Amino acid sequence: MFSGDTRKMGLRERKKAKTMALVQxxxxxxxxxxxxxxxxxxxxxxxxxxxxSTFFRYFAGKEEVLIRDNYDPLLISTFEAEPLGLSPLQALKDAMLSEITKLSDEELETMRERNQLIYSIPELRSAMLKNMTGMTQLLAELLASRTGREKNDFVVQTLAGAVVGVNISVMLHYAEHLDADFGTLLGEALDMLEQGFPL
Known part of the structure; x- marks a missing residue:
């Protein structure tokens, strides 16, 4: 995914995010x-x-430098602030796009470069899939809390998995197309998911 804005974080989290960004x-x-x-x-x-030793306080290994980011806490707080009248998917889409608009051109270019490396190196693709499994569980928890269902509910898990799948396809397309805009791509892809992918 991507590093995200540090404005909503506390001092300790901001320091950690800056150190992680510097290492990356x-x-x-x-x-x-x-x-x-x-x-x-x-x-x-x-x-x-x-x-x-400080490196390993932030990353479990070299591959995590490319895989790990600070996006999850920002996504959680933004999603939880979305109006209750929105559908779970609409709220998730709005939260994701809201955070993307805060990324600088440099952060977006770094994200593209990270994705290019991830997709070109087999061990990084494997690490990315493991990371996406964790992301699926996070999204399932967010969706469950909003809908009153259990996080292991089949519908909740399926929607979370679909959103992660959309994100993977957008990341790949963005890495391969230098003229693409990540926010526009993600918005269009989530719109297609919401509409049932009319083909």
Whole structure:
């Protein structure tokens, strides 16, 4: 996914988000210069001017530098503030698009570069799918809380999975089409989901 705005976070969360963004920035530069496989955690930590042990306070490994972001807390708070009159899918769509509009051009370009690497390296694709499984569970919890259903309800799980699937397709398209606008793509894709994908 993407890093998101830090304005709604507390001081500790903002500091963590800035450190994560700094590490990701240097990691991407190193990946560009010498390749993903040739880049080590030690090199990333040195470039970001943090210790090796500090790196692992933020990321479980090198692949997480590309997979992990700070989007979930922002999505949760924005979704919970959406009007109750909206359908669960409409509320989720509005929350996701609201956060995307706060991203700078630099953040969007970083997201595109991360996605390009993720889709081009097999071990990163595997890590991304694991991350998306967690995202599906998060969305199921949000949808369940709004609808009064259980998070393991089949309908709730299916809708959460559909939204994650849409997001994956948008990420792939955005990574491959340099002229595409991520927010526009996601909005159109979620509209199609809402309309039942009329073909």
């Amino acid at each position: 920035k240097h990691a991407l530069r190193l990946f560009r210069e010498q390749g993903y496989k040739a880049t080590t955690v030690e090199q990333i930590a040195e470039a970001a001017e943090i210790s090796y």
